[in-house]
Amino acid sequence: MKSAHLCVWLxxxxxxxxxxxxxxxFTTTVVVTAGAVLSRNIxxxxxxxxxxxxxxxxxxxxxxxxQTKLFGQHIASNIILKAVSGFMNNDxxxxxxxxSLHGWTGTGKNFVSSxxxxxxxxxxxxxxxVHIFTSExxxxxxxxxxxxxxxxxxxxxxxxxxxxxxMFIFDExxxxxxxxxxxxxxYLDYYDKLDGISYRKAIFIFLSNAGGESITQTALExxxxxxxxxxxxxxxxxxxxxxxxxxxxxxxxxHTSLIDKNLVDFFVPFLxxxxxxxxxxxxxxxxxxxxxxxxxxxxxxxxxxxxFPKSERIFSVKGCKTIESKLDFYT
Numbered sequence: 001m002k003s004a005h006l007c008v009w010l011x012x013x014x015x016x017x018x019x020x021x022x023x024x025x026f027t028t029t030v031v032v033t034a035g036a037v038l039s040r041n042i043x044x045x046x047x048x049x050x051x052x053x054x055x056x057x058x059x060x061x062x063x064x065x066x067q068t069k070l071f072g073q074h075i076a077s078n079i080i081l082k083a084v085s086g087f088m089n090n091d092x093x094x095x096x097x098x099x100s101l102h103g104w105t106g107t108g109k110n111f112v113s114s115x116x117x118x119x120x121x122x123x124x125x126x127x128x129x130v131h132i133f134t135s136e137x138x139x140x141x142x143x144x145x146x147x148x149x150x151x152x153x154x155x156x157x158x159x160x161x162x163x164x165x166x167m168f169i170f171d172e173x174x175x176x177x178x179x180x181x182x183x184x185x186x187y188l189d190y191y192d193k194l195d196g197i198s199y200r201k202a203i204f205i206f207l208s209n210a211g212g213e214s215i216t217q218t219a220l221e222x223x224x225x226x227x228x229x230x231x232x233x234x235x236x237x238x239x240x241x242x243x244x245x246x247x248x249x250x251x252x253x254x255h256t257s258l259i260d261k262n263l264v265d266f267f268v269p270f271l272x273x274x275x276x277x278x279x280x281x282x283x284x285x286x287x288x289x290x291x292x293x294x295x296x297x298x299x300x301x302x303x304x305x306x307x308f309p310k311s312e313r314i315f316s317v318k319g320c321k322t323i324e325s326k327l328d329f330y331t
Contacts (some may be wrong), residue, residue: 050129050163054122057088062119068193069115069284070108071320072277075234076101076268083266084116095190098263100173102211102241103270106319108205113169116205120167130167131159135175145204149183156187157197164201173208181206181258188263206264214244215269216315219279225315229271237269272315278302281320285327301326 048054049324062084067076080099089099101109114125121127133139139148159166187199218237222229245267259263273281282298306324307313 017092048123048128050165053164054127055120055129055165056122057085058119058242059085059089062115065115065119066112070112071280071284072229072273073112073270074230075106075232075237076112076270079234079266079268080112080116084120084203088120093200095263096188096199096204096206097267098188098206098258100206100208100245100264100266101268101270102208102245103215104212104272104317104319105209106316106321107270107273108319109270110171113205113207114119116203117167120165120203127167129159129163129165130169131155132169135172135177139176139180145177145180148177149180152180153183153187156199156202156281157195158183160187160199161197164198165203167203167205169205169207171207173206174210185258185261185263188258189261208245211241211244211267211269212272214240216272219315221272223312229274232271234269238267241269242267248272273319274315275302275307278305278316278320278323281323283329285323286331289327289331291331297327297330300330 059081063081066081070077083097083099087093101112103109117122117127117130121129124130124133133152139145156168159168165182173181184204186194187202187205192198192200215237218240219229219232220238222232242264279295279298279302282294282301283295286293286297301323306317306321308315308317
C-alpha cells in the first residue's frame, strides 16, 4: 500500500508539464529544486526511515503492555522495563543493550521481544530495522560455520551502518553452534567505533530454552516451601542461571567470552507458568480474536494442557504456546 501511494504521487508530479522557456535560469532551478524536495518528502512520508518519525521509544506503552499482556513474569517484566527504558533514554550509551532471555517454551520470550519492538519502532516487528535470526533456518550446517560467522558479521555491520538503532533477535539459541555468537563479540563490547561504525545504540536479544531447568527448580523450591511466587527475585535465580547457560553445550553461549567479559547486561529468567496464568492467556487470546472472553472456555483450555510434576501438576509443560490451537477446538 505504501509503495502504491508513492508511485501515484511521483507519477502525478512527473507528468506535470512546465513551460521551461517561460522562466529564467534561476527560476527554473528553484522549480526543479522544489520538485526534488517534494519528491523526497513524499518518499520519506511513506518509506520507513531511521529517524524519530519511525523510531521513538514509548516507555508508558511498554510498561502497560508488560502489565496487561505478559502473565506470570514479574521478574522479567521488571528487568525488561528498567533495562530498555534506561538504555533508550540514554543519548550516549557506552555499549549496545544485550539481553539474554531464558526459560521453557511458551513462557513469553518471543512475545516480550515483540513488545519491545512495538514500543520502539513504528512498524514493530515488521520494521526494516528489526532483524531475526533462527538457528535452523539461518545457520543449519555445522560444516559452514566459518562462512556463517563472516556473513553474520557483515550483516550486522551493514545494518547498523544503515541505522544505528537496529535490533537483532537471535531465536533458538540453544540450537545454535557454540562459538557462533562469539564472532560478534566486538560489536557488543565497549568500543566507541569499529572501522568507523558505532554499535552502541543497537539492541541484541538472545532467546533460549537453556537454563529452563535451573529456573524451574528454583520455582519448585519456592512452591514446596509454601512461599509465594511473587516473592521470587532476580538474585534467587541469576547466578545459577548464568552458570547453567555458560556450562551448557547446547545453550549457544557455552563457554562464551560474552559471559566472561560481562557483555550480557541481563540474564532474564522466564518462570514456568501455572494454571492461573494459562487461564489469563486464554482470556487474552479470546479478546484478541474479537470474542467475548468466556471463563468457562478458558478453564477448559487450561485444564486440557499437560502439567508437571505429574503428582502436583503445578507448571504447564508448554506454557501458553498451544492456547491458540486449543481455542480453535473449544470456540
